[in-house]
Amino acid sequence: VQLQASGGGLVQAGGSLRLSCAASGFTGPYYTIGWFRQAPGKGREGVSLINLSGGSTYYADSVKGRFTISRDNAKSTVYLQMSSLKPEDTAVYYCAAGPGSTLLSTRGRWTVANYHSWGKGTLVTVSS
Numbered sequence: 001v002q003l004q005a006s007g008g009g010l011v012q013a014g015g016s017l018r019l020s021c022a023a024s025g026f027t028g029p030y031y032t033i034g035w036f037r038q039a040p041g042k043g044r045e046g047v048s049l050i051n052l053s054g055g056s057t058y059y060a061d062s063v064k065g066r067f068t069i070s071r072d073n074a075k076s077t078v079y080l081q082m083s084s085l086k087p088e089d090t091a092v093y094y095c096a097a098g099p100g101s102t103l104l105s106t107r108g109r110w111t112v113a114n115y116h117s118w119g120k121g122t123l124v125t126v127s128s
Helices: 100-104
Strands: 002-006 009-012 017-024 031-038 044-051 057-059 067-072 077-082 091-099 122-127
Touching (some): 017 122, 031 077, 091 100
Parallel strands (some): 009 122
Antiparallel strands (some): 002 017, 031 044, 031 091, 091 122
16 A cells, blocks of 8 residues: 655644545555654654545544544545644644554554554644
8 A cells, every 4th residue: 555645834823734645555445544643752643544435533632623534535535624723733744554443443543553554744834
């Protein structure tokens, strides 16, 4: 599986951005796509997840109500619509692919090691 994230940039606090994750190489529909982020000096953390077959979605508490994940299976693309951005959202954002079963575990679905394919990140900078 190959992934390519895009759409990052500089935005003022309160603004919006939409990230895209173009994917290829899937051998079936049973995958989870996750958006993760890594701020300077911090570890990588999960932001939002989506199941490509059923469409189930999950969000970190820090982004609930502000971010929306969606998929366009025809385009093999997953989007992350980010609104009401805050300076603390500043980070490099990555998309990653894992087995569909990754979502079955409450803890496992957010575990970085459970995702086997990663794209290059896209930088999101939110100014105050």
